Amino acid sequence: MTIFEAYNSAKKQLESAGIEDYVFEAKQIIKHITGFTSAQVLSFYNRELTEFQLNNLTAILHQRQIRYPLQYIFGEWDFYRRSFYVGPGVLVPRADTETVVDVCAEYLKDRPSAEILDLCAGSGCIGITLAVEFADSDVSMVEKYDEAIRYAVKNIERNGAGNAEIYKGDIFERYLADRKFDLIVSNPPYVTENEMNTVSPETRFEPETALEAGDGGMEFYKAITENYKNSIKDGGMLCFEAGVNQSKIICGILADAGFHDIKVKKDLCGIERAVSGIK
Ligand SMILES: C[S@@+](CC[C@H](N)C(=O)[O-])C[C@H]1O[C@@H](n2cnc3c(N)ncnc32)[C@H](O)[C@@H]1O
Incomplete structure (x- = not known):
């Protein structure tokens, strides 16, 4: 699965879980699993995810299905x-x-x-x-x-x-x-x-x-x-x-x-x- 396909799939799954900010979250999740900046995600959108990254994505989306906070999943969050x-x-x-x-x-x-x-x-x-x-x-x-x-x-x-x-x-x-x-x-x-x-x-x-x-x-x-x-x-x-x-x-x-x-x-x-x- 490419980064672009993963992003689209994440968006769909988050939206169907009732998450309002699903576009923002999908981006954050892709950045998190790839370790890429926003600019890198855009440049490498055609790159295949590794098996580890794919497993990580699946696990994160499962946790978000039950609405476990994204911030807790990442273990960190930005403030000021x-x-x-x-x-x-x-x-x-x-x-x-x-x-x-x-x-x-x-x-x-x-x-x-x-x-x-x-x-x-x-x-x-x-x-x-x-x-x-x-x-x-x-x-x-x-x-x-x-x-x-x-x-x-x-x-x-x-x-x-x-x-x-x-x-x-x-x-x-x-x-x-x-x-x-x-x-x-x-x-x-x-x-x-x-x-x-x-x-x-x-x-x-x-x-x-x-x-x-x-x-x-x-x-x-x-x-x-x-x-x-x-x-x-x-x-x-x-x-x-x-x-x-x-x-x-x-x-x-x-x-x-x-x-x-x-x-x-x-x-x-x-x-x-x-x-x-x-x-
Ligand atoms: C609304 S949170 C705010 C946390 C942080 N200041 C922030 O802005 O994200 C309130 C905090 O007060 C703590 N708290 C609750 N009762 C308290 C008490 N009696 N004395 C001191 N801290 C208390 C809670 O554990 C919690 O961390």
């Missing part, structure tokens, strides 16, 4: 122009979250040697990105679950983020709240119990503990604001990722806690995704 290890037990970094990083980066650009805290760090994609983008900053990341921490440790190493550290801790127990930071950022669990029934088949393979939050999805926003507002220096920033239709309530939580200059930034899909306030 860098690669992060991912797999079972950790949330896959989402493109939406890049909006949160943009807001933090804008804030940090005039603040040298910033002390940053990333709460609910998961793979470490937010904290590690900020650590690499702002090499003179000092980044602490807090995550409750060992499975996720294992990925964050590997991702620190992979991205050469020597100024970032991951700690095992619980935000409800105010872990690291006795320190003062210039920026606290968090993409916490925010999916309500009802919404959990409507998540994509792929998301069902991701840890529930990374997704679900009580109190109509507000549990973590309230706890982090309450537990960590005194851990932010005067003039420092608290920045959250928000779920769909949650930004207004989060703005209210920040306002009630005394934050000012509260701002909302939309993601590329037009969803109000990042909510920030200044102490």
